[in-house]
Amino acid sequence: MKLLRTIALDPSDTFVFDVPADPGDWAVSGAFRFCDRDPAELSGKDRSAFRSGFLGVKSWGWSTLAQIVHATEDDRRALVELLAKQLVERFGAPDLAAARLAAEEEVEFAQSLCTHPISALIAVHRSASEGEVRESFRRLQLREGQGHGKAFSFMQEVEDDTEPDGNFNLANTSGEPSRR
Numbered sequence: 001m002k003l004l005r006t007i008a009l010d011p012s013d014t015f016v017f018d019v020p021a022d023p024g025d026w027a028v029s030g031a032f033r034f035c036d037r038d039p040a041e042l043s044g045k046d047r048s049a050f051r052s053g054f055l056g057v058k059s060w061g062w063s064t065l066a067q068i069v070h071a072t073e074d075d076r077r078a079l080v081e082l083l084a085k086q087l088v089e090r091f092g093a094p095d096l097a098a099a100r101l102a103a104e105e106e107v108e109f110a111q112s113l114c115t116h117p118i119s120a121l122i123a124v125h126r127s128a129s130e131g132e133v134r135e136s137f138r139r140l141q142l143r144e145g146q147g148h149g150k151a152f153s154f155m156q157e158v159e160d161d162t163e164p165d166g167n168f169n170l171a172n173t174s175g176e177p178s179r180r
Helices: 044-053 073-091 098-111
Strands: 002-007 027-028 055-058 065-072 121-129 132-140
Touching: 002 027, 002 055, 002 073, 002 098, 027 073, 027 098, 044 121, 073 098
Parallel strands: none
Antiparallel strands: 002 065, 027 055, 065 121, 121 132
16 A cells, blocks of 8 residues: 655745645545635635645645655544545534545545555645646656655855955955955
8 A cells, every 4th residue: 555745855935835744644635625715815824734745634734746656554544534534623624424434535545546656656736727726747757766865955154254355256266366
């Protein structure tokens, strides 16, 4: 059996979403989080979550990517239970029985996205048109022999505590002082 887990290849989700999902969190599409909102009125980080977020079930946060992973029947049952509890506590489902039915459907849908090999990364794109939300999913293909790496790298800038040379001429890039 396969399910989805959130994955963070870099810290970008912390900038893109109000609440980023914890890496390794069980994931579902999460489009239901927008069922009572008009997508045309979303802006900023809410719009980003609508357009490209997978919902981390435990953290109730968003992830740009989900990874297909091995799962057991116990994992699936625990995921359904966790999502059902979240639907009651965070989303106002009337009771656990009703929430469990909705959670079961959501997890079943997440499983249907796991047709690719284990470790494949999945991205989502959502749009709204004529009152209907459309989701499209795509697998991100790595080159052969390439592992999941960082999407971006960050480097620390070391401040230079020396005073700038007042004779520096930008037109002269040889590094020698300019002559006046």
